[in-house]
Amino acid sequence: MATVTVPKEEKTAVVTSPESTQKTVTLRIARINPPESTETKFEEFKVPVQKWTTVLESILYVKQNLDHSIAVRYSCRQASCGSCGMKINGKPRLACYTKISELESNVITIEPMNNFPIIRDLAVNFEQLFSTHKKMKPFIINEESEVNSDTKEFIQTPQDLEKFLQFSYCIKCGLCNSACPTMATDTSFIGPQGLAQAYRYTADNRDKGKKDRLKIVDQSHGIWRCHFAGSCSNVCPKGVDPAMAIQLLRGYLLGFGK
Amino acid sequence: MAERLSNREGIKGMANPTRYGILRVAYWLQRLSGLGLLAYLIGHIYETSTILNGKAAWDNMLSLTETPGGHIVLVIVIGMCVFHTGNGIRVMISEGGKGVGKPGQPEYPYRASSLNSKQRLCIWVSIALAALAMMYGAGVLFGN
């Protein structure tokens, strides 16, 4: 992605804070509006911050006081919806879950997540992530449905639950796909998010779709294109650990998993 | 333009070993050493084929490779070979689902158990073994 930094007048709002010594940081926000323009420009904004201010709050401050035209996707503001993934100081993070103070920098560079097509500014398109997620059959495959009157309910012990619970916390924020080195160049790769979800359902003892899912992931741009670089787990904000799920899923293909 | 809009990080992003910890560094070193070793294999097969052209040709080839420069290349090859082997065995075991931790309830601050200390230790041991092998190799090659 070509980037140009435009020398532009720094935008600062009049802050009506009781403390005149309030700390401020500079937000460098990537601006791009395809297809009208394919060049990324960075605009700088000075924003006041407290030690608890999150990156999302500072972006919203800019939108309210300095430039309302910045495109950003967000919703819950509590790391539950997975909407506000973006590249913050070079690393994919959730804006609502990242405090300015933890970045230990007075200049915060905010860009759209890599490996996702840009809609505008910081908003990216999740079409590929969702379609890949659907291809992994993210549901219990079992003909003996609990809803039939003549079948018993599925028994699941806490130990059975623990085998997949962690992976069901995925909020589909896309940070893992953005950090993955294979995703950086391979447009056909399933990606850590999809592969982790394939494992989540395969490891569920109610599920009978293991064979189907293993067939889906065992292709030239499937599970074997993961090389355990661990970047996905490094950035996951929910502790899903996609790298672990992928290796456990691969264990089935190599005959180590049950 | 389509490529630009897809916002893929590209080769530059794939080949960037920083930002994501030691496992990403190991991934990068594994690739680099693999490519280096393949190049050496091709060169080595060509180099040894000169024996078919008689003693003069063989000695001529040795005069090119048995030089300080040639020895430095060989020392680097030894390092790449040892690291690629050590780290490759770690990756192979991990890819079978062993040594990547057990799934459980994630707790704040959500440290991924697949990026555990055993994994990191194995990488450092591979690097250390490669360094030791390089030192030993340099001793043998330059000691002659």
Added chain:
Amino acid sequence: MRESIIMKIHYGTALGAVALVAVHILMRMSQKFSDSLAYQNVLANYHFLPYALMLEVILVLLSVHGFNGLRVILLELKQGATYERAINYGSIAAMAILIAYGSRTILMAGMGIS
């Protein structure tokens, strides 16, 4: 061929190569390194059938492992049916050429045709 089978071959060739290359290197260490590369000593290696067979096996293992590794890297760099077919067949061809070229040396030197 399913990708899992290809990757099992990749792992298998790696393990086999590690063991045999270790023997190959230890053989170099059995005498002074520069002496081990002397013309007569190298020829003697090729004339010793078990060692020549081991070199042949190493050649096959490393060619398959090396070019499959390269294939994986290249498949990840660019996509497209024609490109991917070219990479798959190209790497098989490269393996075959390297094995043929290396085997020629082992066979001819082993049989004393030089």
